[in-house]
Every structure is written in C-alpha cells, then in structure tokens.
Amino acid sequence: MALYALLILPSANRVYADASVDLTRAELLAFDRGVLGGRLGEVGTRVIGGVPYVTFEADEVTARDAAVLGNLSSVYALFEVVGDMLRPADVTRLDRFDDDLITIQKYQGKTNEQFTKLLLNVTLLGSAFAGEFLERRFRVLDPLCGRGTTLNQALMYGFDAAGVDRDQKDFEAYAAFIQTWLKRKRVKHKAEFGPVRRERQVVAKRLRIELAADRDDYKAGATQLLDVVNADTLRSREFFKDGTFDLIVTDAPYGVQHGSRTAGKGLVRSPEDLLGEAVPIWARLLRPGGAMGIAWNTFVAKRDRTAGLLAEAGLEVVDEEPFQWFKHRVDQAILRDVLVARKPA
Numbered sequence: 001m002a003l004y005a006l007l008i009l010p011s012a013n014r015v016y017a018d019a020s021v022d023l024t025r026a027e028l029l030a031f032d033r034g035v036l037g038g039r040l041g042e043v044g045t046r047v048i049g050g051v052p053y054v055t056f057e058a059d060e061v062t063a064r065d066a067a068v069l070g071n072l073s074s075v076y077a078l079f080e081v082v083g084d085m086l087r088p089a090d091v092t093r094l095d096r097f098d099d100d101l102i103t104i105q106k107y108q109g110k111t112n113e114q115f116t117k118l119l120l121n122v123t124l125l126g127s128a129f130a131g132e133f134l135e136r137r138f139r140v141l142d143p144l145c146g147r148g149t150t151l152n153q154a155l156m157y158g159f160d161a162a163g164v165d166r167d168q169k170d171f172e173a174y175a176a177f178i179q180t181w182l183k184r185k186r187v188k189h190k191a192e193f194g195p196v197r198r199e200r201q202v203v204a205k206r207l208r209i210e211l212a213a214d215r216d217d218y219k220a221g222a223t224q225l226l227d228v229v230n231a232d233t234l235r236s237r238e239f240f241k242d243g244t245f246d247l248i249v250t251d252a253p254y255g256v257q258h259g260s261r262t263a264g265k266g267l268v269r270s271p272e273d274l275l276g277e278a279v280p281i282w283a284r285l286l287r288p289g290g291a292m293g294i295a296w297n298t299f300v301a302k303r304d305r306t307a308g309l310l311a312e313a314g315l316e317v318v319d320e321e322p323f324q325w326f327k328h329r330v331d332q333a334i335l336r337d338v339l340v341a342r343k344p345a
Contacts, residue, residue, distance in 0.1 A: 001041050005053040009076040016112050019328035020074045024054045026325035034130030035068050067092045073118035094157045096213040101152050116149045123249045123293025126318040126340035138246040143233040148174040162227040164236050171230035175207045188218040204231040243287045252296040272301050275309050283313040286343040293340045315341035
C-alpha cells in the first residue's frame, strides 16, 4: 500500500489550529466509513519537515477519491509519500463560488469557517446518503442560522440552503451581505425579500433567492435555492414542509456571550431547554435517512443528555468511533463537541 499525507490548511484561529490535526484525522475516518468504503489503511499523523500532516495508507487514490478528499474541512494539499519526497496529487473540490463567500464576513461570535465545513461534512457523512456526497444536491437547513455561515458553505457545495433565525439584526445583516455579494460577483440570481403575511398580519420576514454559478445553468433552470426566515426556530414548520430536508446542521448557543431563549424560561445559559423544545420540531422536517448535526458547549450541556434529546425525538445517534472524536477546546469557557443523529429510513 502507498502512503499519503494531507497538509493541513493554516487557521487564523490559533486554538482551532492546534486542534485541527486531530479533527482532520477523525473527519478522514468518517469520510472513509461513509464514502470511501473503508478502503483506507492506517490513519495517523506525522511531522514532515517540521510540519504536521495527517497520513493514511491506500492501494491507490482514484480521481473520485481525490474529489472526495478535497472537501475535507482543513485539507490544503494531498501528497503521496515516496521515500523522503512528497509527490503532489491532484485534488478537486465541490466549491462553486469564490471562497470569500465564506471568509469575508467578520463579526463577534462568528463560528470558525473550517469548523462550520467540518460540521456540515460530518452530518452528511452520518446520513443514509453519504455515498452520494459528490452527486446529490442536498437540501440543508440551519434552524439557528445567525449570519449564515452554514448557509454559505451549503451554497458553496452546490446545495440548497435554508435558515431560520429570530434575531432581526442578524437576518437583515445576512440579507444585505448575500445580495450585495451576488451582485458584486455577477452571479445570476433572482431575489425576493419582504414580509410574510397571514390573516393580514406580518408574521415574519423572508429572503428567497434562486441562483446558479453558471449562466447556462440559470437559463436551463438548474438553480440552487436559498431560503431564510426571520422567525423563532420553534415556528420552523410554519415555513418549511415536513420531510423535505436531507440535513439539519446547527451550532447551539454556547451559553457564554449568547444564551438560549425559550417561551417558558426566557434567556437561559444552557441550550438544553431550547433543544428539548426544538429538536422534535426539527426532526419532523428531516426526510427518512436524513441526519441532524449539532455542535454545542459541553460545559453547559453534557453529551449523554444531548444525545438523549435526539433519541427522544425518534432519531438514531451515530455513535461509531470517528463521530466521538470531535470534542475540542474553543476557549477557556467553551469545550465544543459534535453529535450526529439519523432519522430512520
């Protein structure tokens, strides 16, 4: 078997950079399990020329393998190790747009872009559709979407993206950003932005955009859909149909700068109350075989309790070893982990 080495993408966040090698190793194992058919040999780490790499063995890396591996959240380059030399291997990515769609927004509390991509990847890999990673146009919902980092990553992959968030400032900031970005990049699109009225009352605001990275695709009707609603996440089923999303991906409030709000208790530090109310609603929106991925702060909610909330909503927690290895420190007050659960087919 040949030995291959993945060079890790530098991260502006020093703490995340320290964790990125171990996270990439776990993510690679999840890719191997979900897409590559368990064909990779021993996965490990190695320092080459003073730089850390994630390594693996394989009989060969096919063009499809390289297209899959190119979407690892922290991969910068792939090499075959030949003696004391590194031979570059071509990798391709799903990316449809320029990467400033993901990186240009800067604001307090923004989730690291590499982690957002990891969370989306891992959720997809926990679904029943993981083998269609490169072919399926997934439909993704972030029910606590904030200023849209998850939505932008889904768009980057060529997926349809939907979001819900109750914070009007975040909703309006994202609506302004994405429409400006699309115009500046001359991406062909059609946008509808305005109030949602029912029984003559304004019940929400909504942004719907049809877009395509290629003008010919747009003319042919091969468009992606972005659909974002400014409303409480507990009302998500008022705006989206049950059983229509492949993936639900979200970062639960960490209970540090931002708490969770529920009808009964108002603002609380732990996300458990919010998740207890919201997860059953979100689960109804998943199609059979779809997966829900949640990141949260383990200092304010324990893993077994969070897993229990998913199970109580009728979801099957994906708890094989790679999916247990994503816990990492964000700062002194946040120890973040990831849980993925699948809706039975």
